[in-house]
Amino acid sequence: MRTPLVAGNWKMNGSRESVKELINGVVEGAKSLNGVEVAVCPSTIHIADVVAVTAGSNVAVGSQDACTELKGAFTGETSIDMIKDMGCQYAIIGHSERRTLYGESDEIVAEKFSVVKKSGVTPIFCIGETLEERESGITEEVCARQIDAVFTAEGDNAFEGSVIAYEPVWAIGTGKTASPEQAQSVHAFIRQHIAKRNADVAEKVQILYGGSMNPANAKELIGQTDIDGGLIGGASLKADDFMAVCQAGQ
Numbered sequence: 001m002r003t004p005l006v007a008g009n010w011k012m013n014g015s016r017e018s019v020k021e022l023i024n025g026v027v028e029g030a031k032s033l034n035g036v037e038v039a040v041c042p043s044t045i046h047i048a049d050v051v052a053v054t055a056g057s058n059v060a061v062g063s064q065d066a067c068t069e070l071k072g073a074f075t076g077e078t079s080i081d082m083i084k085d086m087g088c089q090y091a092i093i094g095h096s097e098r099r100t101l102y103g104e105s106d107e108i109v110a111e112k113f114s115v116v117k118k119s120g121v122t123p124i125f126c127i128g129e130t131l132e133e134r135e136s137g138i139t140e141e142v143c144a145r146q147i148d149a150v151f152t153a154e155g156d157n158a159f160e161g162s163v164i165a166y167e168p169v170w171a172i173g174t175g176k177t178a179s180p181e182q183a184q185s186v187h188a189f190i191r192q193h194i195a196k197r198n199a200d201v202a203e204k205v206q207i208l209y210g211g212s213m214n215p216a217n218a219k220e221l222i223g224q225t226d227i228d229g230g231l232i233g234g235a236s237l238k239a240d241d242f243m244a245v246c247q248a249g250q
């Protein structure tokens with residue numbers, strides 16, 4: 001049995017004060033959760049404050065990205081060793097905003113996946129199709145291509161100990177959610193695709209859904225056979241909403 005994971009992606013939001021209030025609310029709410037893992041991914045600048053509050057709690061912390069390089073002259077970047085050193089257990093890699101706004105190719109994302117995995121931090125590897133790709137009927141092809149870039153870099157056991165987030169780009173921040181059937185169908189495809197390389201890893205890997213998941217739709221989505229939790233953007237910025245999604249994962 002896979003334990004569901006609900007992870008909040010706070011993106012570039014919050015002040016020191018609002019982030020402290022939010023993480024205190026999450027830590028408090030998480031105390032009564034059972035059978036669901038919880039993580040939050042603040043902006044890099046807020047990681048230290050968040051880790052200080054989550055210490056000793058059942059809330060893990062992750063970064064929203066990591067550099068392909070480990071150290072040196074890369075102005076503005078943050079290495080996975082630094083992220084790990086700050087107390088993070090997860091790193092989101094290949095979010096569609098990184099892919100589209102910052103030009104991260106499948107190969108760059110795969111390189112990032114490799115450095116994160118090697119560090120011992122768990123990658124939350126994001127994949128998903130645009131609206132145009134869905135309407136052209138190539139959703140599975142796109143997901144397979146994004147996954148295969150990681151297999152090429154890391155081999156058949158690539159996804160052992162990692163997390164995958166299926167996030168249809170057209171559903172991120174738009175209020176449009178994939179229906180539970182649409183999401184389940186892609187999640188099942190992803191698991192089968194991984195099973196072609198390693199059936200054991202495919203059975204164990206947590207595959208999260210992301211894209212306008214909220215307290216109203218979380219239970220039905222997470223209730224699908226191959227949906228093992230959620231990566232939550234907008235609804236993770238309010239502790240009550242985020243906790244409601246976490247409760248749906250129990």
Ligand code: PEP
Binds near residue numbers: 009175
């Ligand atoms: C995301 O950006 O990972 C995400 C799922 O955002 P939202 O929940 O706001 O659609």
